[in-house]
Amino acid sequence: MVGGGVIKTVRSAAEAPFEVTLTEGPGPGQVVARVCGELDAASNPLLQQTLLRALRRAERLLTIDLSGVTFFGSAGVTALVWVSQHREAAGKHVTVVATSRVVTGPLELTGLLERLDVEGMPGSPPPG
Structure with missing residues (x-):
């Protein structure tokens, strides 16, 4: 598997304005799901x-990149837990x-910051 190749891009309907691009990650067995847009109740099933x-x-690692999310409602929280x-x-x-x-506000309010492996927190130093 060559890292970085686009696997698929999924665009939602107009009533659920978000997009997910799946790419092969830089590491072996890794898939990155880059999510952009608004994650509201209508977004959840897709x-x-x-x-x-x-x-x-993903063979070993799934990275869900929410850095492009502009609204993160209960559908986003539910999808991550699910x-x-x-x-x-x-x-x-x-x-x-x-x-x-x-994104981090709702994760913090629901206690998911402690339960999920969350990287890139605002104000935190980059991993290294």
């Missing part, structure tokens, strides 16, 4: 379906990239 497709494709606890996540690692308070 978002979960797309993240499950990415999870199935995919991280899905039976197909067994033996795989799921990380979340959250670079703005739009």
Whole structure:
């Protein structure tokens, strides 16, 4: 598998304005799901379906990059919990990239910052 290749881009309907691009990650067995736009209640079924497709494709690591998310409602929170606890996540690692308070605020309020592997927190130094 060559890292970085685009696997698929999923665009939602007009009533759920978000896009997910699945790419092969830089590491072996890694898939990156880059999410852009608004994650509201109408987003949930398609978002979960797309993240499950990415999870199935990832051999060892799924990175969900939410740095392009402009609204992060309960659908986003639900989708992250759902995919991280899905039976197909067994033996795989799921990380979340959250670079703005739009995403980290709801994760903090729900206690998910402690339960999920979240990277790129605003104001934190880059891993290294």
